[in-house]
Amino acid sequence: MSKKHSFISGPNINPEGNQYCNEHDENFIYxxxxxxxxxxxxCVIENHKKHDLSEITxxxxxxxxxxxxxxxxxLDKLKRNIMAIDQGTNACQCDFNAVIHSMRKEGILSVRGKHATKLQTLQSxxxxxxxVFDKAEEQHKIYQDTAQTTETSKLLLKLKQIKLQIADEEVKQLPGMPSVNYVINRAPTGELEKLVGGLTFGETVRREEKKLRHNKKMLADVSDTNFEDHVLGHVGRICPFCFNLLENCTDEDFQRHVNQHLDQTKTVVTQKDQ
Known part of the structure; x- marks a missing residue:
């Protein structure tokens, strides 16, 4: 075997893998x-006097x-990673279900699309x-079979080869687990920007249970920090009067839309007073 861990031949190595030197008819001991x-x-005396030697056993x-x-x-690290992925997938599924049931009909299709993207990434x-886990198990089986070899010189060469194969398969770090949450809050009068919110995704979301109140307004507040960079866009804004989803709507456009409803409401009230 060379210094690059590839098998080589030598004058003192038996081609059949026996544990003795062909040149001197002596057992390998170093x-x-x-x-x-x-x-x-x-061999030590003739060619390897000043070399770094180790007992072969x-x-x-x-x-x-x-x-x-x-x-x-x-194997242990891969098992933990696979378990964490499974747990993260289940938790993500629960989060998405909660969001879907909390949002208006107009936003459901958008959420489901983002849901599929996240789950597909996790599954990948x-x-x-x-x-990688299957390859590691295969390496383990090869090692167990190899460990039964009684010829120590042959066993050593195989062990070095297995060790090199193990190093080639790197176990990558776990990504941040995605989570999603949807919070409904009451917005003070005049703070129209708090009537609606965007749905984004992050690794850490505080989970708080809040009692539902009459005529609550919607606010979604989630952040994306590590799992993906700007993969998901804004879900849109929902008008608190007509409940229509206004996609790609600027603050000015949304304010103008809401003011139209307010003007209509004032007109109706004025007509009734008259």
């Missing part, structure tokens, strides 16, 4: 760290422990973790 090859005691035990530790850590990330 492993040369510089040449990365098992050697016998005669000791080095094999070290690699076995390291491979077992790395595989176990990877979860599938990626599951793929």
């Amino acid at each position: 492993y040369c760290m510089e040449c990365e090859t098992p050697i016998c005691k005669m 000791t080095l094999t035990d070290i690699y076995k422990a390291e491979v077992e530790r790395q595989i176990t850590m990877k 990330i979860g599938n990626a973790f599951k793929t």
Whole structure:
């Protein structure tokens, strides 16, 4: 095996993988760290006197422990990540259901579209973790089969190969879990900007239960910090008089629309007084 962890041939290595040196007909008892090859005691004297040597059985035990530790850590981390994705998906589903039931009919289609986008992203990330998890389990099985090998020199080479494969599969960090909330509040008279709100998404939303009151006005306040950058837009504004959804509506347009309703209301009241 070379320093790049690829298998090489040498004059003292038996091609059939036996545990003895072809050149000296001696058992391998050392492993040369510089040449990365098992050697016998005669090889030490002839070619490896000043090289960094390790007993082959000791080095094999070290690699076995390291491979077992790395595989176990990877499997545990992947299990936690998959569980967190599943829990985040379920929590996100509950949040979306609560929002859908709280909003007016005009906003439901918009919420469902954003809902599908978020769940699709979570499922894609979860599938990626599951793929890496399956590979790690396969590596674990290969390791268990390899650990049964009685030929220590052959076992050591295989363990080094498995260790390199484990390092190639990186376990990525979990993304921020999305959440969504919808809050209905009473807005003081004249504060029209608090009559409506936008629906956005964030990783942390305070969950507060508030009693519903008569003629409450709508205010949605959620923030998006890490999960996606500006993926979802404004849900629109809902008129508190006609309950129509006014999409792409500026503050001036919304104020003008509401004033029209107020003027109509004043006209009706004046006619009744007369």
